[in-house]
Amino acid sequence: MRLYWHPFSVFPRRVRIALREKAIRHEEVVVDLPGGATRSIDFRRLNPFGHVPVLDDDGLVVFESIAILEYLEERVPRPALLPADPRDRARVRQWMQAAGDYLAPPFKRWVMRFFTPEAEWDRADQEIAAGEIACHLDVLEEQLARQEYLVGAFSLADVCYAPFVCEFAMAQLGALLEPRPGVHAWIERLRKRPSIASTGQGS
Secondary structure, X not given: OEEEEOOOOOOHHHHHHHHHHOOOOOEEEEOOOOOOHHHOHHHHHHOOOOOOOEEXXXXXXXXXXXXXXXXXXXXXXXXXXXXXXXXXXXXXXXXXXXXXXXXXXXXXXXXXXXXXXXXXXXXXXXXXXXXXXXXXXXXXXXXXXOOOEOOEOOOHHHHHHHHHXXXXXXXXXXXXXXXXXXXXXXXXXXHHOHHHHOOOOOO
16 A cells, blocks of 8 residues: 655645554655646546545555545444444544535645745735634534544544644644633644654654
């Protein structure tokens, strides 16, 4: 099993976390994202849309992080990262989607400040992005007020959020956690998991 990824891309970390949670032997291939490798003919054969992550399991090629996570769950069902109950599975899947649909866009707009000169920052848009992130955290705070993880036990829902929320301090978003103790405690629990700690920035 081979995973194509790059540290600049947030979404591959989801897959790296799941691979470690399930102790799946695999090879990790860092794609030369800055050098334009995802635009090459060879890479477009793996993912015609030119994005990482891509998983190659003995010739079966899967792209899109959520599709890969679902495949890994079915391929190696233990330890389970999806609950057995269909209702809880649906809840996990809705949070998996929410992380990418509602948190990722403002998060990426906010962190553009680390990749562009300060003179080129769109400060107004970054303030809007920070506000959108705060509203998202309010939703998470309500969910986490009654349980340690998003849907009871640790699951793919938490895996999908971890690459974003576990880097809030690095992204200078730590102040947003102060009025949200449930989210803050949840992030601390996530950061202590070996699968997450070993895949952080620079890992």
